[in-house]
Amino acid sequence: MKKSVLIFGVCALVAGITAFTFRAEELPYNLKRGTPEIKSITSLAFGPDGILFIGDSKGASVIAVNTKDASNSVLQPINSIGIDKKLAGMLGTTEENISILDIAVNPISKKVYLAVQSGDGTPVLLSIEGETIAPVSLKDVEFDVVVLNNSPAEDAKDGRGRPLRISSISDLGYANGKLLVSGLSNQEFSSTFRSIPFPFTDKQDFASLEIFHAAHGKYETTSPIKTFTTAQVNGKEYLVASYTCTPLVLFPMDELKAGTHVKGRTIAEMGSGNQPLDLVNMEKDGKSFLVMANSNRPVFRVDFNDIENFEGSLTEPVTANFATDGVDFVSMPMTNVLQLDKMNDDTMVILQRKSNGSLDLWSTEKSGNLLK
Amino acid sequence: MNSKSFPIRLSLVHSLIFFSAFFLLSCSSASESEISIIWENDRAIGLIVPSDILDSPDLAQLSIHLASGENNPPVLGELREEDNGILFSPLIPFTRGLSYEIRYKDVSIGNVSIPQLTEGETNLSVLEIYPTQDILPENQLKFFIKFSKPMREGESTAHVTLLNSKLDTLKGAFLDLQPELWNEDQTLLTLWLDPGRIKRDLVPNLEMGAPLEMGESYHLIISEKWKSKSGESLNESYTKDFTVTARDSISPVPTSWIVGAPKAGTIEAVEIDFSEALDYSLLREVFRIRDLNDQKVPGKWNIGIEEKSIRFTPDTDWKKGKYVLEIESRLEDLAGNNLNRLFETDLSNPSKPAIETDFKRLEFEIKE
Incomplete structure (x- = not known):
């Protein structure tokens, strides 16, 4: 008996040592090592610890990549004049052959990541810190992929060639352990908003988000979300989404649950011919602002306090012109801003087409008055 | 800068550039020492610098630049030693119509032009x-x-x-x-x-x-x-x-469609006539035909003239009996009204549409 216990003990010990010695490398967030297949890089967003989420619209997936760029560093101001020409030269082409599809700042290192695409569709990921531009290799990295499930009817497809349906990713965000993905399709004119736990599991929550029209609350429609951000208003988490047909709609985050159909409240419209491009939250002197870049208007800024003061009629459509009801949408002295992101609470990085035609990437640090 | 140019080997035949390259080629006896372009689907995805141009080189000293000026930065890409030389793969394919200079230790060792597509192509x-x-x-x-x-x-x-x-x-x-x-x-x-x-x-x-x-x-x-x-x-x-x-403010109604059913024992098409044009891309995807056992009937779909109808031809003969045409409710008309809801719902008009479902079903019968 004693002998068998001893043999068992030895076996257990050997097994334990073996298991410990040959255990596969455990990577954070259940990532695996390898080279992800990336068909396009259409949007970027940072998650925790230097994890970069890459939205691949062509591959209908989001790839989480560990950039290993997670040491705190001091913000280095950026003032890159003619960034398109610079990037084109580094890529061996001319500026009309490249486009910058998105920018994202690593909140830890403050390094700016750029999603660039060549004329033939080849995606390139680059980073910029101060004056230094460098390629970010996506070969042999720690990564994980989540494939975006399509509508419930999608798996009922039959084999008539490739589906014509494309689910483009309009924006990505990360909040409270969840990757948020807004999508639009070339077919249905509606918005799918996905909330995906990270580290990735098999779970994806869908919510369809419907909006009231601002005027009279007479019509109710669906429409795709163009860009979004999350924000705290009165201690409650909100999704601030900007639609392709109307600029700003507010949704309480706790109402966005799987399979639910949520009606949001339009809080502002900026008029015709304008497309929202980017939304960020900024803070200055203890005040929170929402900053919004537009295709055909200057950059707007709104004080979150003003949105909070409107809390009373959250479930009702806004019946009057919001601006006249006291929310102050301030035009900032910046036009033709194509992309913006937050570097820290009071500094943004901006991709702007200047009036002389130059495409510049610059950080707002030296223009501290922007958020005054 | 000591500049020496090498002829270019082209893997595809390209008009004028081809002729100049051909001229250079014909004048050169050292056919091995040519910098060649690697093509993939009409895209120039790499350059091979043969080993007899550079024997056991220090890869860190080799760089490729746009040939338009001296101050062009090195083109980003990967250098790798292959059997026949050094392969440079740029991050994005080389651009047609542009020329590139290959430098070793900051000295030019060759130029390569990427030919334009010619009209014939x-x-x-x-x-x-x-x-x-x-x-x-x-x-x-x-x-x-x-x-x-x-x-x-x-x-x-x-x-x-x-x-x-x-x-x-x-x-x-x-x-x-x-x-x-x-x-x-x-x-x-x-x-x-x-x-x-x-x-x-x-x-x-x-x-x-x-x-x-x-x-x-x-x-x-x-x-x-x-x-x-x-x-x-x-x-x-x-x-x-x-x-x-006029404005279209009516959702498509499958029960109003006309289904022309063929006879049993044939592989003739069943034709569904919508009497209005529907969305082209959705038409291609939202239909299915099921038999009484709920099995999908295999076959081919063809969109009719002006997207007003669709035809389904089964792979095997129709059998006598009832079939179901299953339609995904996301099918839209030209104005974005789908089978469940209108593009915009007028809240002051209380007429609510039927219950939202993922699919609508339409029965039809195949007779003798």
């Missing part, structure tokens, strides 16, 4: 503009443009224009969506007319009105300057003329 065209009918509702939502080859992204606003009957350009008619909505191989583009202008009472609608007006006629023009991914242009412009009729 271009057959880029617009195959179809959907909807194909020339009468469209006032609240028309989408156009689809089908090209013969993969196109360049992000340029639709520059190349698609809408003109009214007086040939004035209508600005802001289309939604400027970035990234654009292309299918996977980039041959089909979806263009939306600005929904903020179509949707009643939104500020854009109040300020500018709907993009299309009832009774007016329009021309949708696609510019000949639009380029494919590989850099060739369309070479001719394409036009779709259409007239605008």
Whole structure:
């Protein structure tokens, strides 16, 4: 008996040592090592610890990549004049052959990541810190992929060639352990908003988000979300989404649950011919602002306090012109801003087409008055 | 700078450049010591610098630059030693029409020009503009443009224009969506007319009105300057003329469709007539036919003239009995009204549509 216990003990010990010695490398967030297949890089967003989420619209997936760029560093101001020409030269082409599809700042290192695409569709990921531009290799990295499930009817497809349906990713965000993905399709004119736990599991929550029209609350429609951000208003988490047909709609985050159909409240419209491009939250002197870049208007800024003061009629459509009801949408002295992101609470990085035609990437640090 | 140029070996035959290269080639006996271009699907994806130009070189000293000036930075890419030399793979393919200089220890050791596509190789065209009918509702939502080859992204606003009957350009008619909505191989583009202008009472609608007006006629023009991914242009412009009729505020109703069922024992097509044009891209995907055992009947679908009907031809003979046509409710008409809901629901009009379901079903019978 004693002998068998001893043999068992030895076996257990050997097994334990073996298991410990040959255990596969455990990577954070259940990532695996390898080279992800990336068909396009259409949007970027940072998650925790230097994890970069890459939205691949062509591959209908989001790839989480560990950039290993997670040491705190001091913000280095950026003032890159003619960034398109610079990037084109580094890529061996001319500026009309490249486009910058998105920018994202690593909140830890403050390094700016750029999603660039060549004329033939080849995606390139680059980073910029101060004056230094460098390629970010996506070969042999720690990564994980989540494939975006399509509508419930999608798996009922039959084999008539490739589906014509494309689910483009309009924006990505990360909040409270969840990757948020807004999508639009070339077919249905509606918005799918996905909330995906990270580290990735098999779970994806869908919510369809419907909006009231601002005027009279007479019509109710669906429409795709163009860009979004999350924000705290009165201690409650909100999704601030900007639609392709109307600029700003507010949704309480706790109402966005799987399979639910949520009606949001339009809080502002900026008029015709304008497309929202980017939304960020900024803070200055203890005040929170929402900053919004537009295709055909200057950059707007709104004080979150003003949105909070409107809390009373959250479930009702806004019946009057919001601006006249006291929310102050301030035009900032910046036009033709194509992309913006937050570097820290009071500094943004901006991709702007200047009036002389130059495409510049610059950080707002030296223009501290922007958020005054 | 000590500049010495080497002839170029071309893996494809290209007009003028070919002739100059051929001339150089014919003058050179050292055919091994040529810097060659690696091609993949008409794209120049790499350069091979043969080992007899550089024998056991220090790769860190080798760089490729745009040949247009001395201060061009090194082109980003990967260098790797292969059996026949050093392979340089740039991050993006080399651009047609540009020249590149290969430098070793900052000294030029060769130049390579990437040839343009010649006219004989271009057959880029617009195959179809959907909807194909020339009468469209006032609240028309989408156009689809089908090209013969993969196109360049992000340029639709520059190349698609809408003109009214007086040939004035209508600005802001289309939604400027970035990234654009292309299918996977980039041959089909979806263009939306600005929904903020179509949707009643939104500020854009109040300020500018709907993009299309009832009774007016329009021309949708696609510019000949639009380029494919590989850099060739369309070479001719394409036009779709259409007239605008009343607003469509009714969802498609499958029970009103006419199903023409063939006889049992044949493989003739069943034809479903909608009596109105429906969305081209959805038509291709939302139909299925099931037999009484709920099994999917295999076969082929073909969209009818002006997207007003669809035909299904089974792979094997029809059997006598009942079948079900299953339709995904996301099917839309030209104005974005689907089988469940209208593009915009008028809250002051209490007539609520039927319960929302993922599918609608329509029964039909195959007789002897």
